[in-house]
Amino acid sequence: MTAIALELKNLGVRFGGFRAVDGVSLQVTEGELRVLLGANGAGKTTLMDLISGKTRSTQGQVLLRGKDITNWPEYRVARAGIGRKFQIPSVFRELTVRQNLCVAATREPSILRNLRWGFGRAEQSGVDEILALVGLQDLQHRQAADLSHGQTQWLELGLLTAQKPQVILLDEPTAGMTQAETRKTAQILMALRGRQTILVVEHDMAFVRDIAERITVLHLGKVLAEGSVAEIERDPKVRQAYLGSHGIAAPC
Numbered sequence: 138m139t140a141i142a143l144e145l146k147n148l149g150v151r152f153g154g155f156r157a158v159d160g161v162s163l164q165v166t167e168g169e170l171r172v173l174l175g176a177n178g179a180g181k182t183t184l185m186d187l188i189s190g191k192t193r194s195t196q197g198q199v200l201l202r203g204k205d206i207t208n209w210p211e212y213r214v215a216r217a218g219i220g221r222k223f224q225i226p227s228v229f230r231e232l233t234v235r236q237n238l239c240v241a242a243t244r245e246p247s248i249l250r251n252l253r254w255g256f257g258r259a260e261q262s263g264v265d266e267i268l269a270l271v272g273l274q275d276l277q278h279r280q281a282a283d284l285s286h287g288q289t290q291w292l293e294l295g296l297l298t299a300q301k302p303q304v305i306l307l308d309e310p311t312a313g314m315t316q317a318e319t320r321k322t323a324q325i326l327m328a329l330r331g332r333q334t335i336l337v338v339e340h341d342m343a344f345v346r347d348i349a350e351r352i353t354v355l356h357l358g359k360v361l362a363e364g365s366v367a368e369i370e371r372d373p374k375v376r377q378a379y380l381g382s383h384g385i386a387a388p389c
């Protein structure tokens with residue numbers, strides 16, 4: 138039986154009388170790439186906030202590999218193994234791509250000491266692997282400040298992976314990307330599938346079709362549907378919920 142990496146049990150939050158997330162239950166298995174879909178205001182970001190500890194829930198539980206981490210402060214959730222990527226990059230702009238990854242991969246807390254004395258062999262080979270995974274080998278000696286938007290986002294993904302989290306949360310990773318960059322991001326996520334558990338919020342249906350095995354659709358704070366891309370696209374409830382918002386177009 139496949140192990141469950143992340144489990145939400147009846148999770149919810151009320152802001153005043155308004156239930157932004159309303160009794161969400163879901164299970165993400167180890168190595169799964171799960172997409173969270175939903176119209177504007179469906180509660181996707183709030184759900185990510187509840188998982189990462191940014192927002193305190195008013196009901197339910199968050200379990201990470203069976204451990205109850207509900208309402209832990211954000212830093213403890215991160216230490217427990219939930220890595221979150223925001224749209225605003227958090228790379229060290231003055232360091233090279235490789236140095237950024239080395240810093241993320243090392244357990245040595247002093248960045249200055251690391252940069253001065255170098256990183257261990259294990260870290261270096263782990264970094265080579267991640268550079269290949271995110272397709273930044275040719276740019277490894279470039280300063281992070283000189284990367285394009287897409288390249289910076291891939292470096293961010295690499296930084297998260299280097300920290301070996303148990304689960305990665307991604308909020309619209311293709312926002313602001315060109316089509317070519319979006320396709321490459323899909324390739325990176327597919328390369329991570331099986332070795333990294335990922336929960337990703339995304340609107341771009343072409344991208345979702347490329348990467349998703351299983352989709353969870355949120356609507357008005359609740360789970361409206363869950364299934365494969367094909368199941369979700371032909372689900373009348375989902376089509377109705379999307380009408381007038383993003384429109385879930387059938388594949389051409």
Ligand SMILES: Nc1ncnc2c1ncn2[C@@H]1O[C@H](COP(=O)(O)OP(=O)(O)OP(=O)(O)O)[C@@H](O)[C@H]1O
Binds near residue numbers: 157182183
């Ligand atoms: N701190 C808060 N106080 C009150 N209402 C909030 C708060 N945070 C979110 N909401 C409301 O909860 C609902 C869900 O918001 P959320 O940002 O999670 O939706 P979303 O699915 O991520 O939408 P989008 O795709 O537009 O980002 C919205 O109606 C929003 O206005």
